[in-house]
Amino acid sequence: MSAAPIRVVSPATGVLVGEVPDSGAAGAAEAFARARAAQPAWAAWDLEQRVEAIRRWRDAVLDEPAVPETLVKESGKPRMEAEGIEVLYLCELIRAMTRLAPRAFREETRHPLLFLTKKTRLVRRPLGVVGVIGPWNFPILNNAADAVAPLLAGNAVVLKPSEVTPLTSVLLAELWRRAGNPPGVFQVVTGRGETGAAVADLADGVMFTGSVATGRRVGARCGERLVPCVLELGGKSPFVVLAGADVERAAEAAAWSAFMHSGQACIRTERIFVDASVADRFESLLVARVAALRQMAPDPSGTVTHDLGSVTFARQIEVVERHIADALSKGARVLTGGARLADRTGLFFQPTVLAGATPDMAVMREETFGPLVPVMRVSGAEEALRLANDTHLGLNATVFGPRAEAIAFARKLQTGQAIVNDVLVNYLIVESPLGGWKESGLGVRHGVEGLRQWTRIEAITVGRPLLAPVGRFLARMLAFPYDRRVLVVLRRASRLLYRRGWAEKLKSPPGRSRP
Ligand code: NDP
Numbered sequence: 001m002s003a004a005p006i007r008v009v010s011p012a013t014g015v016l017v018g019e020v021p022d023s024g025a026a027g028a029a030e031a032f033a034r035a036r037a038a039q040p041a042w043a044a045w046d047l048e049q050r051v052e053a054i055r056r057w058r059d060a061v062l063d064e065p066a067v068p069e070t071l072v073k074e075s076g077k078p079r080m081e082a083e084g085i086e087v088l089y090l091c092e093l094i095r096a097m098t099r100l101a102p103r104a105f106r107e108e109t110r111h112p113l114l115f116l117t118k119k120t121r122l123v124r125r126p127l128g129v130v131g132v133i134g135p136w137n138f139p140i141l142n143n144a145a146d147a148v149a150p151l152l153a154g155n156a157v158v159l160k161p162s163e164v165t166p167l168t169s170v171l172l173a174e175l176w177r178r179a180g181n182p183p184g185v186f187q188v189v190t191g192r193g194e195t196g197a198a199v200a201d202l203a204d205g206v207m208f209t210g211s212v213a214t215g216r217r218v219g220a221r222c223g224e225r226l227v228p229c230v231l232e233l234g235g236k237s238p239f240v241v242l243a244g245a246d247v248e249r250a251a252e253a254a255a256w257s258a259f260m261h262s263g264q265a266c267i268r269t270e271r272i273f274v275d276a277s278v279a280d281r282f283e284s285l286l287v288a289r290v291a292a293l294r295q296m297a298p299d300p301s302g303t304v305t306h307d308l309g310s311v312t313f314a315r316q317i318e319v320v321e322r323h324i325a326d327a328l329s330k331g332a333r334v335l336t337g338g339a340r341l342a343d344r345t346g347l348f349f350q351p352t353v354l355a356g357a358t359p360d361m362a363v364m365r366e367e368t369f370g371p372l373v374p375v376m377r378v379s380g381a382e383e384a385l386r387l388a389n390d391t392h393l394g395l396n397a398t399v400f401g402p403r404a405e406a407i408a409f410a411r412k413l414q415t416g417q418a419i420v421n422d423v424l425v426n427y428l429i430v431e432s433p434l435g436g437w438k439e440s441g442l443g444v445r446h447g448v449e450g451l452r453q454w455t456r457i458e459a460i461t462v463g464r465p466l467l468a469p470v471g472r473f474l475a476r477m478l479a480f481p482y483d484r485r486v487l488v489v490l491r492r493a494s495r496l497l498y499r500r501g502w503a504e505k506l507k508s509p510p511g512r513s514r515p
Contacts, residue, residue, distance in 0.1 A: 006163050006190060012076040012297035012310035012346040018167045020190040028158070028198035031189040035129040035156035038184025043126050043154035047105060050152055051098045056179040057172075057186075058094045061087065064175060067168065069300040071139050074165045076310035076346065077261050079302030085260075086140040089428060093145050096430040097451060101152045104451035110459075113506060117471035119464055124455035126154035127228070131203030133196045133218065135210045136164035136312055137264040137369075142209040142232070144172040146445060147186055150207065153454035156185045160199045162210075164313055166190045203227065205454060209266075212367075212393075212439050219442065230443030230453060232266070233436055234367040235395030238388035239269040239423070242381055242401030242409065243277045246421070250400040251285035257398065257423035258373035259293060259351045262311050267396035267417075267427055271357070271364055272375040273384040279377045283335060283355055286375070290351050291336045297346055308371070311347040316370040320349055323363035323372060332356045332363075332374065359387060367393065381409055389414045394437030398423050416440060 003022040010017045021027065042050065061067055068082040075082075110120045130150035134143030139161065147157040161169035166188075173188040189195060196214075200206055200221045206229040208218045215233040222229035239257065241250045257269040274282045295308040311317055317340065324338060337352030349371050357364055357374035364374055378384045381401075388397060389412075397418040399406040410418040416436045419426045427434065435444035444450050463471045477486050497503040 003192075006166065006192070008074050008165070008167055010073050010076065010346070011312050011314075012348075014345045017070075017073045020166045020170060022163075023189050023191045023195055025194055025198035025201075027191060028160070028189050028195050028202060031158045031187045032129055032202045034184040035158050035187060038182050039126070039129055039154075039156035042151075042156060042182060042185045045154075047101055047152070050154065051101065053179070053181045054094055054098065054148060054151060057176050057181060058091055060175040060179040061090065061172060064171070066171060067140075067175075068302070070171055071168045072298045072300040072302075072309075074167045075137070075139060075261075075312045076298060077312070078298050078306055078309050079300065080305070081261055081309075083302070086138060089141050089430075090145045090148075092428060093148055093430045093446075096446075097148050097152055100431070100448050101451055104448045105153065105455065113503065115474075117463055117467040117474060118461050120459050120461045123458045123460060124153070124452065125458055126150075127454055127456060128155060128204035129202070130155045130157050130205045130207060130454060131199035132157055132159045132207045133199055133210065134159065134161050134169070136162035137261065137266075139165045139168035140172070142266075143169050144188075146207045146209065149445070149451050150205070150454040151186060153451060155205070155454055157187070158199060158203070159186070159188045160191065160196050161188065163190070163192050197221070200229075201225070205229065207445070208232065215441065228443075228453065230435070230445065231441040232443075232445060233395075233439060233441040234369070234393055235266045235268070235436070235440055236270045236365070236367055236391045236393040237267055237396040237398070237415075238384075238391075238413075239272045239398040240381075240384045240388055240400065240409065241272070241274040241278060241282055242384070242399065242405060243275040244402045244405070245275075245278065245400040247278050247282050248285055249421070251282055251289060253398070253400070253423040254282075254286055254373070255289040255293070258353075259290065259308060259371055260424065262308055262316075262349070262351075263371040263373070264312055264316060264369055265424070266369075267424060268369075269373060269398060269423065270368060271388075272373060273378045273387055274375060275381075275384070276377045276379060279375075283353075283375060287335045287353055290353055293351055295341070295348060295351070297344070308351060310344075311349055311370060314347055316368075317347060317349050319366075319368055320352070320370040320372045323361075323366070323368050324352065324354070326362040327354050327357060327374060330358060330361050332358075332361065335375075337371070359390060365391070381405070385409060385412055392438055393440045395440040396426070414438065416444075 008018045071082040108122045209232040215231040294306040298309040332354045335353040337350035341348035351371045354374040357376040397415040433444035433447040433449040
């Protein structure tokens with residue numbers, strides 16, 4: 001153990017809720033050694049056995065009341081979000097991914113045209129030990145849940161959660177063992193940035209979720225080591241309200257997508273662009289909803305219902321205050337909120353809506369990741385599109401408007417995902433790949449694509465037995481010693497096949513998939 005233990009304090013109450021070791025690079029190395037020892041046996045299991053193990057783990061999570069309680073305590077989010085978003089997501093992810101896995105990992109046979117005497121078998125093999133590095137805002141959703149796809153592929157996983165919210169991850173690793181699953185296959189190693197860096201140094205593949213700055217460092221390290229990495233980074237997601245939109249529903253959706261988990265979600269609404277023709281009504285409906293949000297220290301048992309808990313990480317309040325001050329100095333107005341809640345012990349900031357936002361404001365350019373949303377009026381869809389795309393990030397987007405128009409608008413956005421006339425639930429549609437464009441990241445989670453990336457392909461080519469004599473004849477043509485007559489034949493054949501287009505007209509035998 002390299003340093004003092006990490007004290008985890010509830011952001012809502014300031015009370016100490018747990019302690020975890022700072023394992024440092026040495027602790028990460030030990031976890032990787034255990035994982036390397038356990039992984040071959042796990043990979044040798046049938047997919048169905050791995051699926052069963054992951055389902056047992058899910059059941060253990062569902063049966064353990066300490067899971068949502070711990071999550072609420074360390075993150076300050078409402079119990080509704082702990083269970084209704086994070087635990088639900090884990091269950092839905094496991095359902096969908098276990099169902100997609102047989103298709104994703106199925107071996108395939110490819111039949112080439114030119115080398116028609118051969119066939120190639122594509123075999124998907126696990127990478128080895130995958131490192132998952134997660135942020136503090138979603139202790140299950142962006143941490144342990146990201147282990148599911150690599151585990152299904154036959155990898156072992158070492159998860160490094162954020163030092164801010166590590167307790168839920170530690171509990172989930174304990175539940176993995178309690179479910180009777182092999183302990184070295186899924187481990188959590190707690191620590192600070194140094195531990196995360198060690199994970200990136202040791203893993204055979206990395207799933208990183210966090211800031212653009214750290215993501216760059218992790219990506220650079222993976223590039224040096226030539227191991228694959230998936231980077232899920234920040235967002236500056238636009239929320240566009242076109243003329244003709246259902247303004248009431250748009251305001252309701254904007255309030256939820258901007259302030260769910262006090263605005264600390266990567267795909268949250270960060271900028272609102274509203275058509276001037278509906279802006280007055282939209283703003284007043286939005287403000288009414290936001291001003292009515294019930295904000296309090298969450299009750300871990302979930303008996304008290306409320307909408308907003310605390311901010312999880314103190315730095316986010318500083319960002320919110322900086323963005324508000326900058327916006328006000330450039331002409332924006334606070335429509336509701338705008339200040340810390342002075343009468344609370346924890347990290348509470350009022351949900352804040354700014355009107356009169358302009359593209360030069362920091363709140364429109366940098367990720368805020370806190371309980372603040374700016375509204376900017378636009379002259380129409382064209383201006384909305386230009387401004388929505390005017391960002392270095394491209395994670396998620398929302399469009400409200402008449403259906404066909406909104407879909408056409410969404411098709412022009414520069415974003416990994418967009419949702420029409422709804423918000424955020426696209427994250428829970430785990431059959432579809434989800435990832436960022438531009439500086440929002442590389443690679444995807446979810447879907448068949450999100451499973452296959454945790455494998456490497458071995459393409460094994462063999463001769464087709466019935467064509468063996470032809471194969472031997474052709475093989476001799478390309479073997480030493482070279483023969484000038486063969487060169488002439490190849491030259492003529494090339495002209496017929498490619499220059500005259502015969503090859504394009506011939507149909508190669510279709511690739512067949514075999515389970
Ligand atoms: P950070 O980048 O600060 O941290 C992410 C993780 O990386 C933490 O576990 C952190 O450890 C660890 N880490 C720190 N330094 C290093 C290093 N040198 N090498 C390897 N790992 C390191 O992000 P935040 O935790 O602040 O998360 C917020 C960000 O995450 C926001 O930008 C948000 O948009 C983004 N995010 C993206 C999502 C997506 O799907 N695209 C989803 C959720 C969040 P420690 O905390 O202990 O320092």
